[in-house]
Amino acid sequence: MLRNMASLTVRQLDDALKEQLRRRAARNRRSMEEEVRAILRSAASDVDAPASPPESAGLPGAPPRTETATRRILLIIGGGIAAYKSLDLIRRLRERGFGVRVVMTNAAQQFVTPLAAGAISGDKVFTDLFDSDSEFDVGHIRLSREANLIVVAPATADLMAKIANGHADDLATAVLLATDKRVLLAPAMNPRMWSNAATQRNLTQLRSDGIAFIGPNQGEMAERGEHGVGRMAEPLEIVAALEGLLAKPKAQRPLAGKRVIVTSGPTYEPIDPVRFIGNRSSGKQGHAIAAAAAAQGAEVVLVTGPVALPDPSGVSVIRIESAREMLAAVEKALPADIAIFAAAVADWRVVETQNQKIKKGSGQAPPLALTENPDILATVAKSASKRPALVIGFAAETEQVIQHAKEKLAKKGCDWIVANDVSPESGVFGGDRNTVHLVTASGVESWPPQSKDQVAKSLIARVVQALEKKK
Ligand code: PMT
Secondary structure, three states: OHHHHHHHHHHHHHHHHHHHHHHHHHHHHHHHHHHHHHHHHHHHHHOOOOOOOOOOOOOOOOOOOOOOOOOEEEEEEOOOOOHHHHHHHHHHHHHOOOEEEEEEOOHHHHOOOHHHHHHHHOOOEEOOOOOHHHHHHOOHHHHHHOOOEEEEEEEOHHHHHHHHOOOOOOHHHHHHHHOOOEEEEEEOOOHHHHHOHHHHHHHHHHHHOOOEEOOOEEEEOOOOOOEEEEEOOOHHHHHHHHHHHHOOOHHHOOOOOOEEEEEEOEOOEEOOOOOEEOOOOOOHHHHHHHHHHHHOOOEEEEEEOOOOOOOOOOEEEEEOOOHHHHHHHHHHHOOOOEEEEOOEOOOEEEOOOOOOOOOOOOOOOOOOOEEEOOOHHHHHHOOOOOOOOEEEEEEEEOOOHHHHHHHHHHHHOOOEEEEEEOOHHHOOOOOOEEOEEEEEOOEEEEOOOEEHHHHHHHHHHHHHHHHHHHO
């Protein structure tokens, strides 16, 4: 009798627990659907109205498929916490007119649902190797054949190991083994898993098999207190990398055969072993210019001060700290066809850097005598023997932006100046957007506010035009 009572209580408890779990799952589903609808609403307002009729969309309001024949991406979502970023990646791709078809591993479905991915991609999501529907309709060979490029994001340590060793025990790995298309992996994992010898061995193998990589980046991990290299690249970085892979062969691009030097980021001028004079430049504008030039086929040398950005793909990166180191690196990288100076170089450095940390305690602040740094832009623009054909400077101003930029153009001897307002309200230092004025000998052109990536692409497009005219 007692045993019955006890078992009844356990069963009741069990039922209550199940009910609670069912309610929680329903709540989670509702909030996931809300989130998806919000992404869809903003996607719908951002995306140009598509001409083609909508195909199967999981949720009402899903943006229809708009891909063109050359821009079809097969996105394989692996099982990691970064899988949530893949939903945004789908959205970013669709904004740019890519058709996106999604394959999800079993593990991925623990983090995001096929419903959410299907609603944003506007297509059925494929999950099973032995799904009779999908084998009849779109088998794994066809999934690969109909894509122009395959992206794996997040690529977990386990997926990397499977691909490196040719496994094909689920749909994702079968597609990857069967494909003849370019594959881009965006790894995401705990920093210790990334640095593990096995993962690094797999990375070397995959690279030598011709697989391309974007990231992982350095930073805070989803697990509390974890920090290091292992964060999945941001969706826009993945988009830029795949656009680079899909671009024309390098030899056919307009800057093929041209050498471009770009400076980026701040310089740090040491005061003592622990202190320095620096500024708020993030390197976003300079790095975007280097990436845009490389995307047009140029051989790019990026000389950068200390920044927390990943290296743009296809670019040679030289890291320096001080203005004098930046000048030495730029001079070493010459000759070049084009030089673009987007770095925020410190105008002054301390006359005497102390070898030991300066102590406080004497009651008086130490005197800091300053001296002027070499002007890298002016040195290169005025070089008699090694001046690139096109020298472009930037002007960071907080008042009379265009007037001061014109003065800098004349004083520094460059061909163009890109002037930007860097007052704190503009948010240009460190931000993602910029409003610039292109100042040349023939006048001033004011461009609308846009992303730094767009500024970079427009500037490089102008460079291409200028070179065409010179031919
Ligand atoms: O890095 P972000 O956060 O993306 O921000 C972008 C930016 C604001 C840094 C960028 O758009 C920009 O304006 N870069 C130039 C910053 C600057 O130092 O401007 P300036 O007006 O002080 O210098 C004029 C030009 O001379 C610049 O091309 C600069 O690189 C160059 N210069 C300056 C001093 C020096 N000693 N050597 C130089 O080469």
